[in-house]
Every structure is written in C-alpha cells, then in structure tokens.
Amino acid sequence: MGSYILNTERDKREMLLEIGISSVDELFGEIPAEILLKRELEIPAGRSELEVKKRMQKIAAKNHVFPTILRGAGAYSHYIPSIVKSVTSKEEFVTAYTPYQAEMSQGLLQAIFEYQTMICELTGMDASNASVYDGATAAAEAIAMCRDKKRHRVLVSEGVHPQVIEVIRTYLTGVEDTLVLIPCKEGATDMDALKEEIGDTTACVLIQQPNFYGIIEPADEIGEIVHQTKAEYIMHCNPIAMGLLKTPGECKADIAVGEGQPLGLPLSYGGPYLGFMAATEKMMRKLPGRIAGQTTDIEGKRAFVLTLQAREQHIRREKASSNICSNQALCALTAAVYMSAMGPSGMKQTASLCMSNAHYFANELCNLKGFRMEHKKEYFHEFVTICPDAAKVLEVLEEEDILGGLMLDDHRILWCVTEMTAKEELDRVVDILRTYQGHEE
Amino acid sequence: MRLIVESGQKNRSCTLLPELSVPEYRMEASLLRGQELHLPEVSETEISRHYTALAGRVHGVNNGFYPLGSCTMKYNPKINDEIAAMEGFSNIHPLQPEYTAEGCLEVLKEAEEILTEITGMDAMTFQPAAGAHGEFTGLLLMHAYHTARKDSGRTKILVPDSAHGTNPASAAMVGYTIINIPSTEHGLVDLTALKAALGNDTAGLMLTNPNTLGLFDTNILEITRLVHEAGGLNYYDGANLNAVIGRARPGDMGFDIVHLNLHKTFSTPHGGGGPGSGPVGCKKNLANYLPGNRVARDGENHYLLQQEESVGRVKMFEGNFLIVLRALTYLLTLGKEGMADISGNAVLNANYMMKRLEDTFEVAYPGVCMHEFVLTLEKLKEETGVSALDMAKGIQEYGIHPPTMYFPNIVHEALMLEPTETESKETIDRAVDIMLQLYDKAQNEPERLKEAPINQPVRRLDEVTAARKPILKHSDEEHCETCVE
Structure with missing residues (x-):
C-alpha cells in the first residue's frame, strides 16, 4: 500500500516517550468506547503507485474522448495554450493555501490582483473579486447582493442557462416565490414581459449574454428598462464573447458574472470551473469572497493583501455577505495566464474565429434538407437548428466520433462552434449528414 | 515587481491560433464593444518568467512546513x-x-x-x-x-x-x-x-x-x-x-x-x-x-x-x-490500512509538538489534543508586548508558514497549530526550536519581532489603507516607482 507518512517506528517510540505514553491508541482515549471503530473499514486495500496508475488509466479508458466537439451549453471546448498548463502546474501555486500571510504570499496575491484587473478590463466593470465556484453560483451570489426587504423580487430571463436558473432557485430556498422568470420571444428576452413584471419591489434583473440559445440579447436596451426602476442589472456573460461584444460596463450593468471555464480550463466533466464576479464601485463592498487589494509595506514598497475582509464570514459570521471561504484561486490564475497569452488581439481573434466558424457551419447545415435555423436573430457561437429527427442526427455523428450539439427536444439541436473546428472539419460533419440523408432516400 | 500589464510592448503577442478558414462574419457595429481591451501584450518568454518570479514569492506545502491550524496542509501527492x-x-x-x-x-x-x-x-x-x-x-x-x-x-x-x-x-x-x-x-x-x-x-x-x-x-x-x-x-x-x-x-x-x-x-x-x-x-x-x-x-x-x-x-x-x-x-x-495511520500520525505529531512547546508557551486547553492545538500568547503579550501576530511574522523568517492566528475567537492571542501526518519528527523539532528561540527573543528583543519579517519580498503591510481606500485593479495612470525589478 502507498503511504505519505514519514514517521518511522523509531520516531514514533521517541515521540511517545516525550509525550509520556506507550501507544498511539492512548491518544484517542477521549473518544467514547461505543464509537471507537472496532473493525477494519470496508473499503479496498491500499495499492502501490504503479497499481493505482494502471487502475485509473483503465477507468479513464471507459470514457470516450471526442476529437470533434460541437456541443457547448455551458461548457466550451477551446484551445488551451501550452504556457497555461506550464504556469498553473507550478507547485508553489498549486500547494499554497489562501494567502492569509501576505508577506509570504506576494506572488499569489499579485496574481489574483492581476486576474481582477483583467476581469475588469474584459467586462468594463470597476471591481472584481478573486472568484467564486462557477458561473451559476456567481449568478446566485450576485442576486444576493441586490435583495433586501423592500426590493426582494428577482427577475431572471428564460434565456439564462437552465442549470443556472436551477442553482438560483436553490439559493432562494424559503423565498422561492420571489423568483420570476421572464419568457423569451423569438429567442431573446421578451421586453414587453420584462416591462410588465418590473417594478419598485424588483431587486434585480438577470440576463445571459449571449443567451442559452446563442442569441445576442439587446443588453443595453434591457439596461435602460432596468435602471428606470432603480433595480440592479446583472449580466451573465460568456468571457470569450466579451472580446468582441459590447461590455456589461457599456450596457450599464451593475454586476457582471459568468462562467470563466472558456478562459483556459479544460472541460473536466464539469469542474473545477471558475465563477467570475465584477461590479461597479457602488456595489464593490457587497461583493462576496476574497478580494486582493494594492497597498504598500512599511517601507513604501508596492504590495498586495486580501482586503475588505469586514464583509467575510471569518470576521462577520452570520452577518457576512456570503459564507464563501474557499474559491477557485488556481482556476482564476489559469484565466489570467490565458488572457495574458492571448492578449487583446488573441482574445478578439478567438471570438472572431468562433463567430465566423459558427456562422459558416450554420449556413452549411441549413443547406441540408429539412434543416433550418430556429431564430432569425444575431448570434455568437451557438445556435439552434430545427431538423426532422434530432436524435438520429446526433447518433450518426457520434458513430463518426463527433460530439454533435445538445438535443433540446426531438427536433431542436443547440450547436456550438469554436476556434477548435475549422472549415475542413465542419465540411466533414456536413458531408457525413448529407451522405446519411442520401442513404435514407 | 512589475505587474504583467506593465510588462511587454504594444503589439507584442504569442502566436497561438490559425488564420480564418471560412469567410469572416462581421456583426453589426452597434453590438460591438467600443471600449478598448487593455490586456497584457507579452511574449511567451515574458509570461513564463513573470510567473516563475511570482511563484518564487509564494510559500506552498512544497516549499516547507505549513502548520496552519484548521486547514490540514498535508502533502499533495503528485x-x-x-x-x-x-x-x-x-x-x-x-x-x-x-x-x-x-x-x-x-x-x-x-x-x-x-x-x-x-x-x-x-x-x-x-x-x-x-x-x-x-x-x-x-x-x-x-x-x-x-x-x-x-x-x-x-x-x-x-x-x-x-x-x-x-x-x-x-x-x-x-x-x-x-x-x-x-x-x-x-x-x-x-x-x-x-x-x-x-x-x-x-x-x-x-x-x-x-x-x-x-x-x-x-x-x-x-x-x-x-x-x-x-x-x-x-x-x-x-x-x-x-x-x-x-x-x-x-x-x-x-x-x-x-x-x-x-x-x-x-x-x-x-x-x-x-x-x-x-x-x-x-x-x-x-x-x-x-x-x-x-x-x-x-x-x-x-x-x-x-x-x-x-x-x-x-x-x-x-x-x-x-x-x-x-x-x-x-x-x-x-x-483501508492507511486510514487509521493518517489520524494516528496526525494526532501523534500534534501531541509531540504541543508537548515540546508546553513548558514555554501557554497551551489554551492543556491535556491531550487531537490533530491540532491552540496556544494563547495573552500573557506573553502582557509581559513583552509581543502579540500572536508578531510571533507569526517572526516564524515567517525561517521559511515556515505561520500557524492560524486569532482563531478560534474564544482564545485570546491564539496561535493554532496543525502539523499533519505528512511531516517528519525532524521538521517538527526544527519548528519547535525556532519557536522557543522566538519566545526568548520576545523577552530580550521584543522590538526585533515587531519588525519581522525582514527577509520576505515585502515588509509588513498597510492593511488599513488597503481597506479604506481600496485599489482592486491596476490603473494605467499608475507608474511603478516603488516596485523592484
């Protein structure tokens, strides 16, 4: 069996002697006899590193890695630059704890500060925190920043990812009835329905940009409607799209949140990902979780430290702005390295490749018999097609090692195209479907 | 040290992505961001060196002992x-x-x-x-x-x-x-x-x-x-x-x-x-x-x-x-054989460490401890002015991460130590020797501990200004006059 314990039998004898007892078991004398485990745990016996590695390789082989992925819906396949993996596997970053001791954690604190700076740039907001668990919990935490006794109703567009809505609903346990869903019309948030529902008890309005169906929401117009009632405006954004689209800042959002996974994090069967959160200066002190700030040391040298801690659970306990303690620091570092490697031109290029590839593929797909776009609105890198037999389409592709879009129902598929699939590969996908249709006839 | 946004040159970048292979799609201008995107413009060389330098200013479990109570900073197998x-x-x-x-x-x-x-x-x-x-x-x-x-x-x-x-x-x-x-x-x-x-x-x-x-x-x-x-x-x-x-x-x-x-x-x-x-x-x-x-x-x-x-x-x-x-x-x-070994050695290490410290430092709750224990420096502070914070900062100078400070809240001037099972007797002995030396220093040269740490990348920080006038992101106007290359 493997073990990471250093004490030898001799060490143990010496230590027990110093303590003045004769066995390790004596140290557990405070545990009542009734609960002391008198049997071996019924779990597998320990194994050597070699055996464990072989076992895990075997389990990994039961998963299928698709070389071509045309599915997004909250988890996106993007190119991860080699430098990203190299930096984020540095053991100092990997094995450190939350930087409570600032003098000995300057590297980490500076990296978080740099991450916050880049998130603010990307979103056009004033202040960012050091991250939360994922895009969905970021949305739920953002809502918590806005609610109070008077303004308690939460308006969420149905264009928001269904799982994000589920998480929001869970976070509103006990006050679920304050959650109001605003329907979509032709793929985007229905402005008339929004105007109908919004009022002086509305705490906030949350939309997703681009929305779950890939459609680009009229985010600035929605912002105007929201601000007329003095409610807060939360935008849940795809960070890659932000390289190109009007920023939450420009749309007058009060809080920008989103799923940071596209910024250099692998698909990883859903986690760990990265919830980013940024706000206006006005709402800065309501942000949950860790925040790194710039200051100086006693000699006047620039330095970084965790700040605004009076918001946090270890100081405020039940009055804290959130219970969050651990965040996704290493994922935030990943995003920062990714954005550094991409730079402004690479971020725009990635967005442009995604959008152009997606539009090319959508056009080609719609040349196939029975395929058409569900919506006519402007979209980014995801879109919904209507076709006769969605399940069959996906099955045909799967046989060719292609993970097709996400099936929404019998006739609707939500596709996603990124920079990972260029013309040749997209043509192959369409050819496979065309050949299949030919055989069917 | 420079921030990564302060490094590099305009139009410098890494070459990562291919050219477009399909016709370029252009979106209506009203949907596009007008705001410039200020991200670092750096080469891969600069990124690699920047983060290597940052990593040199972080203490992880891989760098040394990390007895941060309540956090179980055990070794992370590769x-x-x-x-x-x-x-x-x-x-x-x-x-x-x-x-x-x-x-x-x-x-x-x-x-x-x-x-x-x-x-x-x-x-x-x-x-x-x-x-x-x-x-x-x-x-x-x-x-x-x-x-x-x-x-x-x-x-x-x-x-x-x-x-x-x-x-x-x-x-x-x-x-x-x-x-x-x-x-x-x-x-x-x-x-x-x-x-x-x-x-x-x-x-x-x-x-x-x-x-x-x-x-x-x-x-x-x-x-x-x-x-x-x-x-x-x-x-x-x-x-x-x-x-x-x-x-x-x-x-x-x-x-x-x-x-x-x-x-x-x-x-x-x-x-x-x-x-x-x-x-x-x-x-x-x-x-x-x-x-x-x-x-x-x-x-x-x-x-x-x-x-x-x-x-x-x-x-x-x-x-x-x-x-x-x-x-x-x-x-x-x-x-299954390994599980009780974890707790056995974690508790043994903690009790050994506490035993070696208890004649000098005051243990908040004497007796047998489990995987961690809490010291109270209340008396030491009264006698010498040296607080739990000062002691923690002193420990930093020896390449050891300090214990958890001021927690649990019910113990005054608390230092909470958790050595974990993946540390050796030698490591614990060295940490104890250092803490005993620091205790002496508190009696003889308390002002020296108030100045600690002096060998870290920065000295003690102005946390009050950080919270009162928060600077949470870099601004282009700021020039790095005080940072060290």
Missing part, C-alpha cells in the same frame, strides 16, 4: 495531479452521453462508496465545491427534512462559539436564526446551555468534532441524542476529520449529515485558495433530498439518476470532478 491531467478525464464534456462518460460516473460512484463507509453515512453528493458550499447544502437537506414533515416552526440552528465562521454564515443563507452555544472552561459544548437552547424551534446543531480547539467532545453521544430528542438534526463539519479518520465515524456519533473537505483530509491541493470540493453525506432518510443527480450502479455500468425530491442543484454539472478524482486516487493508494 500522482493525483497526473491522473487529473489525463485526457480521458480532463477532456470529457459534462453533457456528453452517459455511456461515453462511464469512467467519470465510476469515479463518482466509487468515491461515494468509500467516503460513505469512512463517515458512516448512506449516500453522498459531490456537487458542493467547497466546505462552506457543503454546509449550505447540508442545511438545505435539514430544511427539506423538516418541511417534508410539515414541521414548520424549526427556525434555529445551534452553533458552538468555537465553530468556524462559515457555520453561522451558511445557516444565515438558508434563513435560519443562529443560537450560539458557549463552551465550558474545558473547551467542550456546555450541556446546560445546550439543553436550555433546545426546543421545538430547533432545526439542528452544527458541530465540528474534534472542535477547533483540537478537543474531542467526550459528551458527543449525549449531545446528538439531546438534539434528536428535541426533533433536530445533527450536522458534522468535516473540517477536522483528519483527527479521527479510520478510528471513529460521524455516523456512529449520531450525526445525520456530514460534509468533507477533500482539499483537507483527502490530500487534494489548495491551489492558493481553491478549487476544493465539499461533498455532503447523509443518512438514508435524507438521501432523496440530495442536490443534482445521483450516480446509480447497474451491474458494471453506471447512470445518472434524477432526484425528484432534491433540494435543487447547488452547482452546474456534477461538481468539481477533477478534485474528486484526485481524492479517489489518494483513497485507492492508502486503502
């Missing part, structure tokens, strides 16, 4: 990271068909089976991303349980005053009122106060056992029984499981719900603050309320089971999967 980096795990889409993600489902199921046996629970979810997220989830289970029984007056959660700050914060998120239960002079739950607080408005109790003072509550069976008799549920904060793993199980102590910190007890790295994983286990009668999907086994195969009575999702997809994978790798390596 095989765990290697397995997590395998494409067969890292490149799996969370929404791909279940039969193409069979390996991921097997990982979740096997981790559930092992961890429920270790904790004495019946079912477990891996949705929560961290301990506090697990607490929130566990309290939702409590809420669902009472609601299903139409027992609607249960609005209070009892929390000992020695508890982690996350406990009351999590309870408040679910809308509960928090009742603080004082500790006795021996650091245990005050049974009289507990009895007085219990009633038909009690939703449940949250307890860490051993508690944050490093003490195992000998009355645990009576405590959990009293809560049950009052109609409440018992929640186990698993932050300190390292002390009893393989020797005692929360399920046998009378707990109904447990959260674990895979990034503490199960060796997954802390990543500078995360990602962690905070799975929640529960007894059979609560299993139907678990959030998200559950993994079911059918012979050799696995599938996801939607939970009809679920409290709802607490996170997208199936949680921090790669962290669970690392923990499973660790569990399979150590196996």
Whole structure:
C-alpha cells in the first residue's frame, strides 16, 4: 500500500516517550468506547503507485474522448495554450493555501490582483473579486447582493442557462416565490414581459449574454428598462464573447458574472470551473469572497493583501455577505495566464474565429434538407437548428466520433462552434449528414 | 515587481491560433464593444518568467512546513495531479452521453462508496465545491427534512462559539436564526446551555468534532441524542476529520449529515485558495433530498439518476470532478490500512509538538489534543508586548508558514497549530526550536519581532489603507516607482 507518512517506528517510540505514553491508541482515549471503530473499514486495500496508475488509466479508458466537439451549453471546448498548463502546474501555486500571510504570499496575491484587473478590463466593470465556484453560483451570489426587504423580487430571463436558473432557485430556498422568470420571444428576452413584471419591489434583473440559445440579447436596451426602476442589472456573460461584444460596463450593468471555464480550463466533466464576479464601485463592498487589494509595506514598497475582509464570514459570521471561504484561486490564475497569452488581439481573434466558424457551419447545415435555423436573430457561437429527427442526427455523428450539439427536444439541436473546428472539419460533419440523408432516400 | 500589464510592448503577442478558414462574419457595429481591451501584450518568454518570479514569492506545502491550524496542509501527492491531467478525464464534456462518460460516473460512484463507509453515512453528493458550499447544502437537506414533515416552526440552528465562521454564515443563507452555544472552561459544548437552547424551534446543531480547539467532545453521544430528542438534526463539519479518520465515524456519533473537505483530509491541493470540493453525506432518510443527480450502479455500468425530491442543484454539472478524482486516487493508494495511520500520525505529531512547546508557551486547553492545538500568547503579550501576530511574522523568517492566528475567537492571542501526518519528527523539532528561540527573543528583543519579517519580498503591510481606500485593479495612470525589478 502507498503511504505519505514519514514517521518511522523509531520516531514514533521517541515521540511517545516525550509525550509520556506507550501507544498511539492512548491518544484517542477521549473518544467514547461505543464509537471507537472496532473493525477494519470496508473499503479496498491500499495499492502501490504503479497499481493505482494502471487502475485509473483503465477507468479513464471507459470514457470516450471526442476529437470533434460541437456541443457547448455551458461548457466550451477551446484551445488551451501550452504556457497555461506550464504556469498553473507550478507547485508553489498549486500547494499554497489562501494567502492569509501576505508577506509570504506576494506572488499569489499579485496574481489574483492581476486576474481582477483583467476581469475588469474584459467586462468594463470597476471591481472584481478573486472568484467564486462557477458561473451559476456567481449568478446566485450576485442576486444576493441586490435583495433586501423592500426590493426582494428577482427577475431572471428564460434565456439564462437552465442549470443556472436551477442553482438560483436553490439559493432562494424559503423565498422561492420571489423568483420570476421572464419568457423569451423569438429567442431573446421578451421586453414587453420584462416591462410588465418590473417594478419598485424588483431587486434585480438577470440576463445571459449571449443567451442559452446563442442569441445576442439587446443588453443595453434591457439596461435602460432596468435602471428606470432603480433595480440592479446583472449580466451573465460568456468571457470569450466579451472580446468582441459590447461590455456589461457599456450596457450599464451593475454586476457582471459568468462562467470563466472558456478562459483556459479544460472541460473536466464539469469542474473545477471558475465563477467570475465584477461590479461597479457602488456595489464593490457587497461583493462576496476574497478580494486582493494594492497597498504598500512599511517601507513604501508596492504590495498586495486580501482586503475588505469586514464583509467575510471569518470576521462577520452570520452577518457576512456570503459564507464563501474557499474559491477557485488556481482556476482564476489559469484565466489570467490565458488572457495574458492571448492578449487583446488573441482574445478578439478567438471570438472572431468562433463567430465566423459558427456562422459558416450554420449556413452549411441549413443547406441540408429539412434543416433550418430556429431564430432569425444575431448570434455568437451557438445556435439552434430545427431538423426532422434530432436524435438520429446526433447518433450518426457520434458513430463518426463527433460530439454533435445538445438535443433540446426531438427536433431542436443547440450547436456550438469554436476556434477548435475549422472549415475542413465542419465540411466533414456536413458531408457525413448529407451522405446519411442520401442513404435514407 | 512589475505587474504583467506593465510588462511587454504594444503589439507584442504569442502566436497561438490559425488564420480564418471560412469567410469572416462581421456583426453589426452597434453590438460591438467600443471600449478598448487593455490586456497584457507579452511574449511567451515574458509570461513564463513573470510567473516563475511570482511563484518564487509564494510559500506552498512544497516549499516547507505549513502548520496552519484548521486547514490540514498535508502533502499533495503528485500522482493525483497526473491522473487529473489525463485526457480521458480532463477532456470529457459534462453533457456528453452517459455511456461515453462511464469512467467519470465510476469515479463518482466509487468515491461515494468509500467516503460513505469512512463517515458512516448512506449516500453522498459531490456537487458542493467547497466546505462552506457543503454546509449550505447540508442545511438545505435539514430544511427539506423538516418541511417534508410539515414541521414548520424549526427556525434555529445551534452553533458552538468555537465553530468556524462559515457555520453561522451558511445557516444565515438558508434563513435560519443562529443560537450560539458557549463552551465550558474545558473547551467542550456546555450541556446546560445546550439543553436550555433546545426546543421545538430547533432545526439542528452544527458541530465540528474534534472542535477547533483540537478537543474531542467526550459528551458527543449525549449531545446528538439531546438534539434528536428535541426533533433536530445533527450536522458534522468535516473540517477536522483528519483527527479521527479510520478510528471513529460521524455516523456512529449520531450525526445525520456530514460534509468533507477533500482539499483537507483527502490530500487534494489548495491551489492558493481553491478549487476544493465539499461533498455532503447523509443518512438514508435524507438521501432523496440530495442536490443534482445521483450516480446509480447497474451491474458494471453506471447512470445518472434524477432526484425528484432534491433540494435543487447547488452547482452546474456534477461538481468539481477533477478534485474528486484526485481524492479517489489518494483513497485507492492508502486503502483501508492507511486510514487509521493518517489520524494516528496526525494526532501523534500534534501531541509531540504541543508537548515540546508546553513548558514555554501557554497551551489554551492543556491535556491531550487531537490533530491540532491552540496556544494563547495573552500573557506573553502582557509581559513583552509581543502579540500572536508578531510571533507569526517572526516564524515567517525561517521559511515556515505561520500557524492560524486569532482563531478560534474564544482564545485570546491564539496561535493554532496543525502539523499533519505528512511531516517528519525532524521538521517538527526544527519548528519547535525556532519557536522557543522566538519566545526568548520576545523577552530580550521584543522590538526585533515587531519588525519581522525582514527577509520576505515585502515588509509588513498597510492593511488599513488597503481597506479604506481600496485599489482592486491596476490603473494605467499608475507608474511603478516603488516596485523592484
């Protein structure tokens, strides 16, 4: 069996002697006899590193890695630059704890500060925190920043990812009835329905940009409607799209949140990902979780430290702005390295490749018999097609090692195209479907 | 040191992506960002050197001893990271068909089976991303349980005053009122106060056992029984499981719900603050309320089971999967023989360290400790002016991460030490020798400790200005005059 314990039998004898007892078991004398485990745990016996590695390789082989992925819906396949993996596997970053001791954690604190700076740039907001668990919990935490006794109703567009809505609903346990869903019309948030529902008890309005169906929401117009009632405006954004689209800042959002996974994090069967959160200066002190700030040391040298801690659970306990303690620091570092490697031109290029590839593929797909776009609105890198037999389409592709879009129902598929699939590969996908249709006839 | 945005040159970049292979699609200008995008314009060389320099200014478990109480900073085995980096795990889409993600489902199921046996629970979810997220989830289970029984007056959660700050914060998120239960002079739950607080408005109790003072509550069976008799549920904060793993199980102590910190007890790295994983286990009668999907086994195969009575999702997809994978790798390596060895050596190391310090420093609660112990520097501070903070800063100069300071809140000038089982006697001896020297220094040259640290990249920081006039991002106007190349 493997073990990471250093004490030898001799060490143990010496230590027990110093303590003045004769066995390790004596140290557990405070545990009542009734609960002391008198049997071996019924779990597998320990194994050597070699055996464990072989076992895990075997389990990994039961998963299928698709070389071509045309599915997004909250988890996106993007190119991860080699430098990203190299930096984020540095053991100092990997094995450190939350930087409570600032003098000995300057590297980490500076990296978080740099991450916050880049998130603010990307979103056009004033202040960012050091991250939360994922895009969905970021949305739920953002809502918590806005609610109070008077303004308690939460308006969420149905264009928001269904799982994000589920998480929001869970976070509103006990006050679920304050959650109001605003329907979509032709793929985007229905402005008339929004105007109908919004009022002086509305705490906030949350939309997703681009929305779950890939459609680009009229985010600035929605912002105007929201601000007329003095409610807060939360935008849940795809960070890659932000390289190109009007920023939450420009749309007058009060809080920008989103799923940071596209910024250099692998698909990883859903986690760990990265919830980013940024706000206006006005709402800065309501942000949950860790925040790194710039200051100086006693000699006047620039330095970084965790700040605004009076918001946090270890100081405020039940009055804290959130219970969050651990965040996704290493994922935030990943995003920062990714954005550094991409730079402004690479971020725009990635967005442009995604959008152009997606539009090319959508056009080609719609040349196939029975395929058409569900919506006519402007979209980014995801879109919904209507076709006769969605399940069959996906099955045909799967046989060719292609993970097709996400099936929404019998006739609707939500596709996603990124920079990972260029013309040749997209043509192959369409050819496979065309050949299949030919055989069917 | 420069920030990365202060490095590089205009139009410098890394070449990473191909040219367009399809016609360029141009969006209507009104949809596009007008704001310039100021991100670093740097080469790969500069990125590599920048982060190497930053890494040189971080102290991780790999750099040296890290006895940060309550955080279980044990060694993070490298095989765990290697397995997590395998494409067969890292490149799996969370929404791909279940039969193409069979390996991921097997990982979740096997981790559930092992961890429920270790904790004495019946079912477990891996949705929560961290301990506090697990607490929130566990309290939702409590809420669902009472609601299903139409027992609607249960609005209070009892929390000992020695508890982690996350406990009351999590309870408040679910809308509960928090009742603080004082500790006795021996650091245990005050049974009289507990009895007085219990009633038909009690939703449940949250307890860490051993508690944050490093003490195992000998009355645990009576405590959990009293809560049950009052109609409440018992929640186990698993932050300190390292002390009893393989020797005692929360399920046998009378707990109904447990959260674990895979990034503490199960060796997954802390990543500078995360990602962690905070799975929640529960007894059979609560299993139907678990959030998200559950993994079911059918012979050799696995599938996801939607939970009809679920409290709802607490996170997208199936949680921090790669962290669970690392923990499973660790569990399979150590196996059943290894579990009691963890707690045995963790508790041995802590008691040895405490014994060597106790003639000089004042131990807050003398006697036998579990995996950690708390010193109080109250008297030292009165005598010399040297505080727990000063002592911590002094420790930094020796390449040792200081203990947790000023926690638990009920101990004045607290330093909380947790050596963990993955440290050697030599490492502990050296740390003790340093602390004893520092104690002498406090008597003889207290002003020297007030100046510490002097050999770190920066001296002590102005935290007050940082909070009063927060600078939370870099501004282009600022020129780095004070930074050192």
